Amino acid sequence: MTTYYTEEHEWLEVEGDTATLGITKHAAEALGEVVFVELQEAGETYDKDDEIGVVESVKAASELYAPLAMEILEANPALEDNPGMVNEDPEGNAWFYKIKISDLAELENLLDINAYKALTD
Amino acid sequence: MSEPRKTPLYDLHVELGGKMVDFAGWMMPVNYTAGVAAEHKHCREKAALFDVSHMGQVELRGENVAEQLESLCPSSFTPLVEGKARYTFFTNPEGGIMDDLIVANAGDHFFVVVNASMRDQDINHMRGLDIEVKELSRALIAVQGPAAEAIMAAHAPIAAELKFMQTALADIGGVEVRISRLGYTGEDGYEISIPEESVVEITRLLLEHPDLEPAGLGARDSLRLEAGLCLYGNDIDNDTSPVEANLTWAMQKKRREEGGFPGDKRILRELSEGPIRKLVGIKPEGRAPARRGVEVASVAGNIIGSITSGGFGPTFEGPISMGYVTTEFAEPGTSVNLIIRGKPRPATIIKLPFVAQNYKR
Numbered sequence: 001m002t003t004y005y006t007e008e009h010e011w012l013e014v015e016g017d018t019a020t021l022g023i024t025k026h027a028a029e030a031l032g033e034v035v036f037v038e039l040q041e042a043g044e045t046y047d048k049d050d051e052i053g054v055v056e057s058v059k060a061a062s063e064l065y066a067p068l069a070m071e072i073l074e075a076n077p078a079l080e081d082n083p084g085m086v087n088e089d090p091e092g093n094a095w096f097y098k099i100k101i102s103d104l105a106e107l108e109n110l111l112d113i114n115a116y117k118a119l120t121d
Numbered sequence: 122m123s124e125p126r127k128t129p130l131y132d133l134h135v136e137l138g139g140k141m142v143d144f145a146g147w148m149m150p151v152n153y154t155a156g157v158a159a160e161h162k163h164c165r166e167k168a169a170l171f172d173v174s175h176m177g178q179v180e181l182r183g184e185n186v187a188e189q190l191e192s193l194c195p196s197s198f199t200p201l202v203e204g205k206a207r208y209t210f211f212t213n214p215e216g217g218i219m220d221d222l223i224v225a226n227a228g229d230h231f232f233v234v235v236n237a238s239m240r241d242q243d244i245n246h247m248r249g250l251d252i253e254v255k256e257l258s259r260a261l262i263a264v265q266g267p268a269a270e271a272i273m274a275a276h277a278p279i280a281a282e283l284k285f286m287q288t289a290l291a292d293i294g295g296v297e298v299r300i301s302r303l304g305y306t307g308e309d310g311y312e313i314s315i316p317e318e319s320v321v322e323i324t325r326l327l328l329e330h331p332d333l334e335p336a337g338l339g340a341r342d343s344l345r346l347e348a349g350l351c352l353y354g355n356d357i358d359n360d361t362s363p364v365e366a367n368l369t370w371a372m373q374k375k376r377r378e379e380g381g382f383p384g385d386k387r388i389l390r391e392l393s394e395g396p397i398r399k400l401v402g403i404k405p406e407g408r409a410p411a412r413r414g415v416e417v418a419s420v421a422g423n424i425i426g427s428i429t430s431g432g433f434g435p436t437f438e439g440p441i442s443m444g445y446v447t448t449e450f451a452e453p454g455t456s457v458n459l460i461i462r463g464k465p466r467p468a469t470i471i472k473l474p475f476v477a478q479n480y481k482r
Contacts, residue, residue, distance in 0.1 A: 054462065058432065058435065060412075
């Protein structure tokens, strides 16, 4: 299992050709208290950079973009009822999607933990 | 753009963990370490301290200041008794609102507080009158919330004697300050005008009270929105009239009947015939906040207006918005749709405010 990151502050924990996707602790802190999460439904496919969800905090709305070409296998049902989870456990229980990666070669374009840390320090 | 200005409390904001942003040309805290929602709730439950030193404070002196101000504003200042403050606005010749402001009779002068983003415009506007207009270099802080009276009275006993919209001079630690019982949160509270060199010391002194916590612009905005109070530049501007914005309570009877202020033609006409659109509270039925710019549609699918302020109300515990809709849809209880990210979402017109105001009248 390897975890990748994006410049848009998403994380992607990859296992085979599937992955769990969420936003980083850094992103959650920058957003402030999350009050609303809107996710897309399972079964939809997306190209890289397509909008796949919206996170609203007390401060502003932020879109969530597909880090690579993907299909949504499952959306986290807990986030709609309890959006505050995104602040409490952004890199754990508050995952957004389980996805299927369309082309594993696209992972090369993502950041590893060190590159992401360098970006946010 | 020039460098944003700093208020005398800048270093204290940073020390308290304030996240500083450029707002109307001023570096101001959007929130502190507690965060917007916690600061908001603390204000409703106990008390919050805000730095509002970016607002313009002006002294007006001269013969007939009250009469002259009435030539720019549709409120009555003849009489405005000494020690009383009044909410008003400058109107333009088309009946729109140039800015909203507070005017107080301070005895030997009038004391005026205007919005940060409009202070240059407003000062120039008042300089067109035959009076002395002096912009003050003073700090302004707000102490707001149900505990505000106890916090302020501990240092300035006169604070407890003031009623809503009254103002007086007081002494805090040997410094002369002006305390006005008003604010922008819907809660009881005060704004305190303090000489710049003393504001850090007095703010630290006030913050020693266990019930008082600092709050930033984020909480200030969600508090005023829950209380149904207009933000200049969002909910009211040069195009919107006081009648459309439901602000005719700030126009005393004589002015509503006689006019004699800029834009009186449109404003008096709207008073008698009704405006074509109205500012209303709009409650989204789902959880998705509807922010400024979101279009409002009728159930039949026609665009009938747009959101001017919107977000999440921490005390209301849900999304809240204000916006203009054509008058036939402005009745509380009317069902509408909000077009958020291309999708219509149900919402209901409500009577403002979202959270009851709690003034000490």
